[in-house]
Amino acid sequence: MTINFGNPDRPNSYIGRTVPRPNARRLVEGRGRYVDDIVLPRMLHVAFVRSPHAHARILSVDTQEAAAVRGVRRIFTGTELAEHCTPWVAVLAHLKGLKSAPQHALAVDRVTWTGEAVVAVVADSRAAAEDGAALVEVEYDPLPVVTDIRTALDAATPLIHPDLGDNLTFRRLHEQGEVDTVFAEAHTVVEASFKTGRHTGVCLEPRSILADYNPAEGQMTVHHSTQAPHMMQSIIARHLDLPEGKVRVICGDVGGSYGIKVHVYPDEMATAAIAKAMGRPVKFIADRIESFTTDIHARDHEIDARIAIDGEGKILAIDVDDWTGIGPYSVYPRTSAIEGNQVVNLCGGPYDFAAYRARTTVVLQNKTPTCQYRAVGHPIAAAITEGLVDFAAEALGMDPVEIRRRNLIKDDAYPYTSPANMRFEGLSHHASLAKLLELMDYDGLRAEQAALREKGIYRGIGIASFIELTNPSPFMYGIGGARISAQDGCTVRMDPDGSVVAMSGVTEQGQGTEAMLAQVVAEAVGVPVGRVKVITGDTQTTPYGGGTWASRGAGIGGEAALQAGLALKESILTVAASMLQASAEGLDIVDGAVADKATGEARMPLEELGRIVYFRGDTLPKGLPRELVQTRHFITSDYPFAFTNGVQASYLEVDTETGFVKLLKHWCVEDCGRVINPQLVDEQIRGGIVQGIGGALYEECHYDEDGQLLNANMADYLVPMAAEMPDMVIGHVETPTKESVLGAKGAGEAGTAGAPAAVMNAINDALRPLGGRVTEMPFTPARILAALGTV
Amino acid sequence: MSDTAQSFPTRVDISLTVNGEPVDARVDVSRHLVDFLRLDLGLTGAHAGCEHGVCGACTLQVDGEIVRGCLMLAAQLDGAEVWTVEGLTETGALADLQAAFVERNALQCGFCTPGMLFAAADILAQGGQPSRVAIREHISGNYCRCTGYEAVVDAIETVAGARARGEEVSA
Ligand code: FES
Numbered sequence: 001m002t003i004n005f006g007n008p009d010r011p012n013s014y015i016g017r018t019v020p021r022p023n024a025r026r027l028v029e030g031r032g033r034y035v036d037d038i039v040l041p042r043m044l045h046v047a048f049v050r051s052p053h054a055h056a057r058i059l060s061v062d063t064q065e066a067a068a069v070r071g072v073r074r075i076f077t078g079t080e081l082a083e084h085c086t087p088w089v090a091v092l093a094h095l096k097g098l099k100s101a102p103q104h105a106l107a108v109d110r111v112t113w114t115g116e117a118v119v120a121v122v123a124d125s126r127a128a129a130e131d132g133a134a135l136v137e138v139e140y141d142p143l144p145v146v147t148d149i150r151t152a153l154d155a156a157t158p159l160i161h162p163d164l165g166d167n168l169t170f171r172r173l174h175e176q177g178e179v180d181t182v183f184a185e186a187h188t189v190v191e192a193s194f195k196t197g198r199h200t201g202v203c204l205e206p207r208s209i210l211a212d213y214n215p216a217e218g219q220m221t222v223h224h225s226t227q228a229p230h231m232m233q234s235i236i237a238r239h240l241d242l243p244e245g246k247v248r249v250i251c252g253d254v255g256g257s258y259g260i261k262v263h264v265y266p267d268e269m270a271t272a273a274i275a276k277a278m279g280r281p282v283k284f285i286a287d288r289i290e291s292f293t294t295d296i297h298a299r300d301h302e303i304d305a306r307i308a309i310d311g312e313g314k315i316l317a318i319d320v321d322d323w324t325g326i327g328p329y330s331v332y333p334r335t336s337a338i339e340g341n342q343v344v345n346l347c348g349g350p351y352d353f354a355a356y357r358a359r360t361t362v363v364l365q366n367k368t369p370t371c372q373y374r375a376v377g378h379p380i381a382a383a384i385t386e387g388l389v390d391f392a393a394e395a396l397g398m399d400p401v402e403i404r405r406r407n408l409i410k411d412d413a414y415p416y417t418s419p420a421n422m423r424f425e426g427l428s429h430h431a432s433l434a435k436l437l438e439l440m441d442y443d444g445l446r447a448e449q450a451a452l453r454e455k456g457i458y459r460g461i462g463i464a465s466f467i468e469l470t471n472p473s474p475f476m477y478g479i480g481g482a483r484i485s486a487q488d489g490c491t492v493r494m495d496p497d498g499s500v501v502a503m504s505g506v507t508e509q510g511q512g513t514e515a516m517l518a519q520v521v522a523e524a525v526g527v528p529v530g531r532v533k534v535i536t537g538d539t540q541t542t543p544y545g546g547g548t549w550a551s552r553g554a555g556i557g558g559e560a561a562l563q564a565g566l567a568l569k570e571s572i573l574t575v576a577a578s579m580l581q582a583s584a585e586g587l588d589i590v591d592g593a594v595a596d597k598a599t600g601e602a603r604m605p606l607e608e609l610g611r612i613v614y615f616r617g618d619t620l621p622k623g624l625p626r627e628l629v630q631t632r633h634f635i636t637s638d639y640p641f642a643f644t645n646g647v648q649a650s651y652l653e654v655d656t657e658t659g660f661v662k663l664l665k666h667w668c669v670e671d672c673g674r675v676i677n678p679q680l681v682d683e684q685i686r687g688g689i690v691q692g693i694g695g696a697l698y699e700e701c702h703y704d705e706d707g708q709l710l711n712a713n714m715a716d717y718l719v720p721m722a723a724e725m726p727d728m729v730i731g732h733v734e735t736p737t738k739e740s741v742l743g744a745k746g747a748g749e750a751g752t753a754g755a756p757a758a759v760m761n762a763i764n765d766a767l768r769p770l771g772g773r774v775t776e777m778p779f780t781p782a783r784i785l786a787a788l789g790t791v
Numbered sequence: 792m793s794d795t796a797q798s799f800p801t802r803v804d805i806s807l808t809v810n811g812e813p814v815d816a817r818v819d820v821s822r823h824l825v826d827f828l829r830l831d832l833g834l835t836g837a838h839a840g841c842e843h844g845v846c847g848a849c850t851l852q853v854d855g856e857i858v859r860g861c862l863m864l865a866a867q868l869d870g871a872e873v874w875t876v877e878g879l880t881e882t883g884a885l886a887d888l889q890a891a892f893v894e895r896n897a898l899q900c901g902f903c904t905p906g907m908l909f910a911a912a913d914i915l916a917q918g919g920q921p922s923r924v925a926i927r928e929h930i931s932g933n934y935c936r937c938t939g940y941e942a943v944v945d946a947i948e949t950v951a952g953a954r955a956r957g958e959e960v961s962a
Pocket residue numbers: 838839840841842843844845846847848849850859860861862
């Protein structure tokens with residue numbers, strides 16, 4: 001069975017339409033159920049004593065006074081907890097040479113970043129647990145601290161894990177073509193250094209877990225604010241020595257995740273281990289300081305890069321040397337080498353050129369561990385690439401749009417393999433750029449910009465093309481040995497009243513997964529969307545799947561749902577054909593009723609079919625298949641990843657006196673293949689753009705040389721607020737992937753991927769007449785004034 | 792926290808109304824309003840996002856003013872009138888705003904939403920049609936990490952327009 005997407009008047013045509021989210025009403029009424037809203041009988045709370053040092057030996061732990069606090073039930077040191085939870089080492093076999101040290105849920109004899117959990121205090125209330133934690137005495141012997149990325153490998157720099165032999169966790173060099181020769185002979189070579197600021201996700205709901213172990217059943221039930229319930233099931237089972245089948249992870253409402261909640265956190269593992277050790281439910285909700293010091297950070301990169309072009313502006317070669325610091329451990333189980341690896345994979349991605357060299361050097365530091373955060377590596381690669389392209393255009397006196405026109409991979413060049421060996425099935429850079437220019441009235445804006453410059457007003461226009469990796473196959477993690485499912489499944493069931501229940505392995509983090517699944521299933525089966533109930537986030541009831549990461553919900557989970565829905569429709573029609581004495585091929589399901597395919601005339605409501613199958617099965621022929629439950633799984637196989645593309649533009653004004661940037665407007669044209677729900681896609685892109693803008697203008701974790709995080713609170717760590725954000729115009733080009741019937745690719749990270757580059761290029765466009773240039777994010781007023789030479 | 796004799800009380804008795812219902816409680820003096828609502832009354836609509844008065848997720852109404860639930864102590868509430876999102880949902884006071892938020896997808900994860908609704912209701916209560924800039928300013932005490940704010944601004948703008956035109960509340 002298939003669907004004629006070309007016909008907008010087809011029956012049940014929910015795919016491609018904006019339908020409201022089934023869970024939104026609950027959330028606006030304050031009826032969400034986040035982990036902290038759940039209260040279980042005999043529930044305990046855990047608070048952690050955390051390291052005040054970036055690197056120190058633990059000499060002693062004295063818990064006597066803490067244990068005397070009323071309400072404190074038990075205290076675990078690292079040594080004690082290690083008996084209940086085994087350590088992990090976060091490496092992947094396909095990332096050659098990647099190494100890391102064993103990491104425990106609680107530090108055992110050494111702490112390696114400020115904020116690392118050292119002692120767990122368990123009490124009747126969070127307040128009592130915190131009172132107890134304040135009284136735990138830990139004696140430390142401070143060790144030398146490694147913070148700087150570029151000197152991390154120097155012989156004089158102390159080793160964070162002496163057993164590893166050095167502070168290098170991963171290095172990859174990719175080279176294609178005669179890079180040095182091309183640079184030596186090129187008409188023009190432009191060089192630049194970039195920095196992206198270490199920042200973090202600031203999910204409004206902090207990390208949250210409530211682990212409930214029932215020793216009588218040997219059953220662990222974990223309510224977890226997570227993106228990957230099945231992955232967590234597997235990991236909790238392995239490290240707590242439980243059979244996988246005895247671990248159930250339930251993920252209800254999640255208050256924001258953006259990649260932050262797809263990792264294994266030591267304090268969360270400790271919470272689960274304590275629940276098992278004590279045989280009682282234990283809750284841990286990170287407070288905001290804990291969020292800043294222990295949620296993964298990301299994007300701590302320093303890059304030297306250059307681009308070679310000919311006299312016509314044609315890109316000949318790109319050469320990138322990327323350095324990144326990941327904290328003291330590679331983060332389990334996805335590892336912290338992926339971000340640098342993505343920079344190597346993605347630089348130059350939109351362009352047609354031949355010679356490419358990129359190296360990433362991933363080093364250890366005594367700072368909070370970094371790992372995958374929304375758009376992993378993309379904003380960095382886009383900033384490098386688009387920064388270089390703009391500087392190249394400037395060197396030739398060429399318009400930034402013109403140089404892109406000359407270099408973007410042609411829309412008819414697919415399939416195409418990039419010099420980084422990425423395979424593109426079908427992209428639309430030129431069509432997207434054309435649409436963007438039209439939406440923003442590029443020429444009109446240029447004229448306005450020029451007119452205002454006469455008056456001493458410095459406005460800038462920045463363009464950034466990008467590619468985005470979505471719909472990942474096992475090539476991302478599975479082949480490296482991680483139990484992370486790239487496949488996803490959906491079970492669809494028709495109940496007696498003709499309503500449909502869909503259970504999916506992808507999860508809802510607010511992006512609208514459940515709405516997307518509901519409309520796909522509604523269309524596939526042929527019922528009104530309100531008749532579909534979607535269930536996600538429960539390892540015990542949903543098919544096995546990967547959850548939310550790498551923009552896979554619609555492309556992978558949506559296709560599984562479509563196939564399951566079509567299979568259910570076929571089963572329903574088998575029964576209907578028998579009941580109506582008709583051929584199944586001549587029947588259809590429209591609006592919740594079996595109908596004649598040719599005329600559309602309703603023959604029988606699904607309720608009637610449900611009544612017969614469930615209660616009067618005796619009236620159907622013996623042996624007639626009556627399976628009103630169908631499950632299908634989907635995995636991509638033709639391409640390791642479904643790449644998408646897009647282009648963004650930023651229009652802004654720089655106050656050259658104060659260095660402040662005022663964002664005036666932002667545009668994004670994006671090609672995520674088939675759009676299932678236009679509103680949800682647009683809002684994903686808007687939200688993503690603003691997160692990208694955060695990295696470009698505000699967000700940075702400030703450390704001193706002792707490894708102390710100086711701005712671990714919301715007052716000092718700035719994020720985008722409503723007043724500073726622009727309105728955003730979103731447009732689409734649709735190039736469906738041929739790997740699936742649905743044709744959907746991912747859209748959740750595109751906004752974040754391109755926004756920082758667009759903002760950077762716009763600021764530099766504004767500063768150009770004054771001779772300033774910024775390449776170090778975030779572009780704070782101080783950095784802009786420094787670029788202008790006024791401070 | 793113990794109840795042993797000290798020179799100052801560690802608990803106080805308060806009588807207040809919450810969502811129109813009388814409530815008598817004995818609260819720890821250090822109990823924050825948002826914790827009192829969430830932990831003692833089971834009203835989990837107000838969320839704790841930062842517990843230091845910045846994020847706005849705990850925003851709710853006390854005596855007609857919007858306040859940060861994490862910056863106020865329950866002990867201060869004797870005689871107060873407290874409204875949470877649950878209560879205003881029941882009275883229908885937020886109905887048009889809630890409908891607009893759903894319609895415009897002005898929420899994703901929803902964690903900021905109850906607080907955002909109070910900030911939105913507050914500017915709408917001033918009447919008239921506020922500009923987008925004014926709306927953006929007014930909700931700038933409320934973090935939203937998901938939406939990028941535009942849909943929230945749109946929803947508030949729509950409701951302001953409908954109210955200014957005297958249109959019926961559509962729930
Ligand atoms: S929790 Fe009160 S302002 Fe953040």
